[in-house]
Amino acid sequence: MKTILDVKDIKHKPVGQFEETRFEKIHNVIFNDSKVASIVIAEEIASLIQAKAEKNEMCVLGLATGSSPIKVYEELVRMHKEEGLSFSNVITFNLDEYFPMEKENIQSYYYFMHQHLFDHVDIDPKHINIPNGMVASKDLNAYCQAYDDKILSSGGLDFQLLGIGRTGHIGFNEPGSHINSGTRSITLDHITRVDAGPAFQGIENVPRKAITMGIGTIKKAKRIVLLAWGQNKAEIVKKAIEGDILSHIPATYLQEHSNTTFVLDNEAATNLIRIGTPWLVGSVKWNPTLMHKAIIWLCDRKNKPILQLTDKDYNDSGMSELLNQETTSYDLNIQAFNKLQHTITGWPGGKPNADDSHRPEREKPIKKRVIIFSPHPDDDVISMGGTIDRLISQGHDVHIAYQTSGNIAVPDYEALKVAEIADSISGEEAFKDIISSLKEKTTNDYDSLEIRKLKANIRRSESFGATRFLGLPDENVHFLDLPFYETGIIKKNPIDKHDISIMNAIIDKIKPHQIYAAGDLDDPHGTRRMCLNVLFQSLSQLKSKDYMKDCWVWLYRGAWNSWSTHEIEMAVPMSPTQILRKRKAIFFHQTQKDDVMFQGEDSREFWVRAEDINKDTAEKYNKLGLANYAAMEAFVRYHF
Structure with missing residues (x-):
């Protein structure tokens, strides 16, 4: 079975180094493009499904929701339709669900999984397991225990797909989650609810609770792959990969799992030491771009302006190799200072009748x-x-x-305000219909075409x-x-x-x-x-x-x-x-x-x-x- 660990054998190559540095505690690979990364992950999942089928065994997958895995699911669907990948031997367990949440609700993870995967492949509906967001509160503890028991009786998770929240949550295991926690009900962190707010038309509509697999449940998976795309995940990715194991950053618990890979795009990897400050890791090939970045970083670290940096500052900060390439720190400082100074212009379209050799924009044409x-x-x-x-x-x-x-x-209330003003002036039936629709609209309703036109206008x-x-x-x-x-x-x-x-x-x-x-x-x-x-x-x-x-x-x-x-x-x-x-x-x-x-x-x-x-x-x-x-x-x- 191919995995991302065997990436050299996979046609979609990642960028950067594959091995962890001394700062990194979780294996990770970095791709230029999240779509390409998603294809690689889908290939690993497909390889696992096929390997299990050849042994006449069921393949047990733990699945995630959210925007991160969508391209993975798209590729699995494509492989099913175009390459004959069968899901007949697949059992799935989803990580989580909002609580309370009806499965028919368009914001439910039941709806999400069927929309993106289950409705398009040949999986047996009896093999689909998603936490029930409408289980009675009095039965919740027993239900959660039964969910864990069903995972174990199915043979345990062969593969667990994860995303990561900006709080460091995996599943809905929010800060403070215990390392041995099982499937349970949990109160959602404010930041988690803020991030979900747009999908719910505002944070006030986001449920305050959820059902989630626990850290202990997730860590029992034989293989874990965590996805992180985009700049807004860079800070938490750094903490999860390079930081200490802390209960308030649940993703750090994965440092103790022997078969976990974080799959990142360039933006999500930005803050890793080997990406952001590679000269702290080992020898680097210095080029003008990296030199400029390093010198500005050094200024921030030493709290000095560029022209006050000394040889000692460079040597003490792992940049002696850079200093050796130049005669003195003064030469490096002048170079960096001039480069930064030449970025400043009050003429973004180019300054007429002026030397543009040290300006960011061309002089001509004068009128652009x-x-x-x-x-x-x-x-x-x-x-x-x-x-x-x-x-x-x-x-x-x-x-x-x-x-x-x-x-x-x-917001609907802004649209209603404008519609009522327009109606008071024109009295047209169209505005009365829009007013009625807006007043009757629920959080589970889509905007009608007329409402969308009004909001656009x-x-x-x-x-x-x-x-x-x-x-x-x-x-x-x-x-x-x-x-x-x-x-x-x-x-x-x-x-x-x-x-x-x-x-x-x-x-x-x-x-x-x-x-x-x-x-x-x-x-x-x-x-x-x-x-x-x-x-x-x-x-x-x-x-x-x-x-x-x-x-x-x-x-x-x-x-x-x-x-x-x-x-x-x-x-x-x-x-x-x-x-x-x-x-x-x-x-x-x-x-x-x-x-x-x-x-x-x-x-x-x-x-x-x-x-x-x-x-x-x-x-x-x-x-x-x-x-x-x-x-x-x-x-x-x-x-x-």
């Missing part, structure tokens, strides 16, 4: 055609409102293209308010309404040719010299990541066009975090006046200002969060010895 792609109808001003203000005031032909309607982020009007305030003509504002988004629910459709075609059309029409796009991958529900993927696929198709040879692509962040200082290639300073203008532009997005539906664990309003991020970026530059600006928006160039 610019497309700013905004995944939602507020990402533009939240993440780069100050830069938009500069581009417009400096005479560039700026276009803003909102990739999705953003309708699911409009609310966000359009807010966008126009912001762009008009910044001085952009209405004809330069484009609403793409990419089809992948228009499901009315959190779960999106796969990207297809229609999405790419729409993106191709707007780029081909404007023929931009600059494209700005959201590279903020901490998005709790993945829309920004999908919008970025649509752009990348579009650029791949258009790159042979003549006008694309003069097009530069800049990625912004700001809704959730900023680029790390060593990554920044263009930093646009903001004056106090521009900070206020940016704040006012964000205020036009009233439905997103206060009770935000998709803001993750950060309770700050978006305008506060954006200002804090911009001020923090400027402060980091200042601490490194550069000018003291009020705030900065940061960008990284994407080479397509």
Whole structure:
């Protein structure tokens, strides 16, 4: 049977090292792409199923829910339909279920598993085991014990698939869970409920309890594979792999399991020592990018500006090899200082009649055609409102293209308010129907097409308010309404040719010299990541066009975090006046200002969060010895 441990024999190769360093206590592999990683995991599961079938044995799988394993299930379904993989010898036990939760509820894990796997393969329904979210409270303890007993009587778990929550929970084993715990009822951590909030249309609708396999149950599995995708998992992944075994980080218990692998994408692995600071692990091949990253890291560690670092600072921090490549620390310091200084510009579209050899953008053409792609109808001003203000005031032909309607982020009470105002003016029957639908809607109902249109139009009007305030003509504002988004629910459709075609059309029409796009991958529900993927696929198709040879692509962040200082290639300073203008532009997005539906664990309003991020970026530059600006928006160039 193939496993990820035998990865050299698998056609989908991971990146980086396979063996743990002295800092790592759990085996892990890192892939460039979570989709490729998911295929590798599916291949291991399929290999196990087939190996068991050849011995006429049942294969017992422990399965997880959430966004992480979806691609694994998609690949297993494909293998069943196209390659004849049979599930007739498979018994499954799911990790958990909300409590109370009816299995027909679209938020139930029963619904999830049938939607993504069971309805599409030949598994015997009698072999499917998912915790019953409606078991009577008085019978709960006995039910949980029976669930564990059934796992044992089936031969135990041959393979357990896991995700990891930002609290470090596996299954719903929240901080404080005991290492020997069995299947039981548990009260969910606040952060877990916050993360689930978008799917439930708000945290207030998320159940407070769940039934979960225990740590002891999970650890009895013969093989465990844990998936972690995305930047927002990087911190907890580091703690789980490199930290001490702690009850308040339940995933650390897996350090005691002899056959566990963490499967990570690049973003989730970011904070591991061998990835973030490889010079602390052993010899490295120094290149300009790694040198720059290491020097800025050293400044932070020593709490010194760049030009004050000494030979001793380098030697004491595992960077003597780097020092040996240069004559003195002074040479390294000057190099890093100049590189960082050259990222700063008040002319994001290029400065006319100026030497551009040490500037992040070209001087010519002096007037550039610019497309700013905004995944939602507020990402533009939240993440780069100050830069938009500069581009417009400096005479560039700026276009803003909102990739999705953003309708699911409009709370029902905001839509009801607008519908009642419209009804009071027009008295049209359509608004009366919408008002009635909104009043009767439950948390288990999807938005009707009419409600979605109303919510989309609310966000359009807010966008126009912001762009008009910044001085952009209405004809330069484009609403793409990419089809992948228009499901009315959190779960999106796969990207297809229609999405790419729409993106191709707007780029081909404007023929931009600059494209700005959201590279903020901490998005709790993945829309920004999908919008970025649509752009990348579009650029791949258009790159042979003549006008694309003069097009530069800049990625912004700001809704959730900023680029790390060593990554920044263009930093646009903001004056106090521009900070206020940016704040006012964000205020036009009233439905997103206060009770935000998709803001993750950060309770700050978006305008506060954006200002804090911009001020923090400027402060980091200042601490490194550069000018003291009020705030900065940061960008990284994407080479397509």
